[in-house]
Amino acid sequence: MIKVGVLGAKGKMGAQTCLAVDEATDVELVAQLDHEDDLAELTKASTQVVVDFTRPEVVMDNLEWCVANGIHAVVGTTGWDEERLAKLQSWLDAAPGVGVLIAPNFSIGAVLMMQFAAEAAKYYESVEIIELHHPDKVDAPSGTARRTAELIAAARRDAGSAPIPDATTTSLDGARGADIEGIRVHGVRLRGLIAHQEVLFGDEGGTLTIRHDSIERVSFMPGVLLGIRNIVSTPGLTIGLEHFMDLA
């Protein structure tokens, strides 16, 4: 049983993580801390892995302390840049047995969709992305759609793919979507939807569609658990859940 502590335990993702760790049979919830709590409780409870769903303002302090105390970390908190990653790397260099996973997306389905899209990219003449979300979302396209487009564009560059065909000469403004490194991306906003994405590949006579639908926060928990189970034996810095997924 891996002993797990949750930082940000009263937040939405943190609370969900506490439930998920509680239910799983191979991990044990030993500490639930929120912003007023003392990190020392983690060592008192012999925590092996922390899951951090806190805020950019506190995550660096949390990780410095955890790494120094030999506690592995699975991090869903955002706000990472080159400088922060370098600092974290330096702490890890000084603690050779400790592992930290930073995951921009804990949805295993989203990670699979991006991986498959990157693999399929070079075999198709055409590709477009449609992401569909609830209408309260403030940005378009979604971060996952942007990342997918970048991965596909990179795979096409590597394969020396020709530009995607498009004979459009007359168009209403916006009709053909946003252009991300040559990949067209469309953002739909509809009440009744949560978070969905379709990647469409096409070639003469056939198409391949990869679609991911996420309808509840709980859908991230298998990814969090996958992170916990793997980080204990993966020293150093790992960025992206896909490194713990045994793809192909």
Next chain:
Amino acid sequence: MIKVGVLGAKGKMGAQTCLAVDEATDVELVAQLDHEDDLAELTKASTQVVVDFTRPEVVMDNLEWCVANGIHAVVGTTGWDEERLAKLQSWLDAAPGVGVLIAPNFSIGAVLMMQFAAEAAKYYESVEIIELHHPDKVDAPSGTARRTAELIAAARRDAGSAPIPDATTTSLDGARGADIEGIRVHGVRLRGLIAHQEVLFGDEGGTLTIRHDSIERVSFMPGVLLGIRNIVSTPGLTIGLEHFMDLA
């Protein structure tokens, strides 16, 4: 057996119509004319209904002659405006038993999609349209998508619907599609596709999707035959195949 003549019989749609009329058991192909042929062959063959898939430059002469000779017409040729329709109406006023159907779209599926979309419009908070076509198409969005958006917008105005919710504040140019009377329309262009459209309606907790896929020219033939069978008993000018469809 309704005796049918085809104008533009060597064009793609005309040739397909000849085949379809030939195969149907309640209509009979009695004349196939192309641009060099004499319209008088129609009366010689006792034609009751002509199907016109010619060009805007000749369709008016064809119809003037047919109406004057008591021949009904089913017209797929484009290029209609107020002036042309008024002229056609004046010919029909002088020939009370004759009927002419002008159909912008002979796809029964597309007509059903548009009708259903117009009916559903007032029950939903959100609606968006995605049309998907082969990459050789020059205009975006498609004419069917524009028409669908207009019908939905009109239905929402009649019902006094509130504006469609959309919290987007940060957006890449084009990500949220084209705006047609307040309805967002996205145009996808992908090798391997032919002509497809999805209308998505959404409300708290649920969505309704109406999708039409057209993969061959032959898909327009049931609509052409429906026009032929009904125009013989529908004097005057009829615009739109939906008038011959017994909806709801």
Next chain:
Amino acid sequence: MIKVGVLGAKGKMGAQTCLAVDEATDVELVAQLDHEDDLAELTKASTQVVVDFTRPEVVMDNLEWCVANGIHAVVGTTGWDEERLAKLQSWLDAAPGVGVLIAPNFSIGAVLMMQFAAEAAKYYESVEIIELHHPDKVDAPSGTARRTAELIAAARRDAGSAPIPDATTTSLDGARGADIEGIRVHGVRLRGLIAHQEVLFGDEGGTLTIRHDSIERVSFMPGVLLGIRNIVSTPGLTIGLEHFMDLA
């Protein structure tokens, strides 16, 4: 403001109805009763419409009392048969101003899907139904899928449609789905789904798909409110929400 009382107010659907009535601006929640409460509270609160989400064992007593006291009813409770409907009708005959709506399905989207499917049925050679639900559902196919199949089969009989083509000669048991009056129905059970249905129509060269997705109980509330708003001016017995939907 229509004064509304909820029977079965502590059940899942009843509680959701209380919230929805509370939030809507043209109706007012004046009474919330559960099984131990006295119906007389309804008249004390001047209730105009009750919404009944109780159980088959008590719904008849509830309705007899409400009709006798001049209170309209919107009923989601199940268990109706010919005998029960006849008894309810006799009570309504004796109370000419009172209206009762019995709705097997309060989802406006599901009702639209069924209506559209019935309208489209006669125009297509082929049709099949796929319903998709969470894996805790005990029956297959769903009641909505059965009802949709029956409506489509009736529309095809009325139109004199030929049997649906199917050349299958070698088949694994179950591969072609269940047969409901000649319509093939497939039931998918998948973790992560809630309640979904697709009706697929096909003809030479084209298909039309109508899909309904319901992901939360709240999706039934617009239908409940539609019932409340209409039953006050619809004396007698109404079966099915579609009668309050101005379709086509």
Next chain:
Amino acid sequence: MIKVGVLGAKGKMGAQTCLAVDEATDVELVAQLDHEDDLAELTKASTQVVVDFTRPEVVMDNLEWCVANGIHAVVGTTGWDEERLAKLQSWLDAAPGVGVLIAPNFSIGAVLMMQFAAEAAKYYESVEIIELHHPDKVDAPSGTARRTAELIAAARRDAGSAPIPDATTTSLDGARGADIEGIRVHGVRLRGLIAHQEVLFGDEGGTLTIRHDSIERVSFMPGVLLGIRNIVSTPGLTIGLEHFMDLA
């Protein structure tokens, strides 16, 4: 330029292959043989690779001759069993530089769909397959659906996955589809469709769908060309196009 000969050049797939080889810039069509033609024409034309779309009755003779004459082969002809494969292997053992590819499916999209399905299988609690074809197909489910189910079942066995949840206790015969090694498979037959398949994976709160649509015979040509380009440098027997696809 790889010199290519086509066996069965007047059949549907053979004729399509001749067109595709003709159009591609890195391969050259040097021989088109049909059943009455002499295989010696292949060597006269310095053929490097043959593509065989003939019949089970003649394919063995064709391959024995080609292998003996140092000509590589890409084979789409069906009817392979252990005995035939063993015989072919023995011929190849005696001709160490020669390569033969036997591909049950030349659709790159179908191969990708199967690969991705096999990769995703272990991450999901639920999975079902829906294949959709034109109504003239005689077998259900399709061969691709069976193969996909077998690959998914094997991946789940390897991962020690629990049985797929299904609470169904009341079911119309066939409603839950066919059972292939524990995977439910549904076969839809609809006029207007060609060849399509969806693999649906589901977990608490999210689903992943992989869909392949094939609408024309031409969609197999990129796979045939991929086979030609790779078999010249892949001595021995290769079964399945996936071995020439650089997946993950």
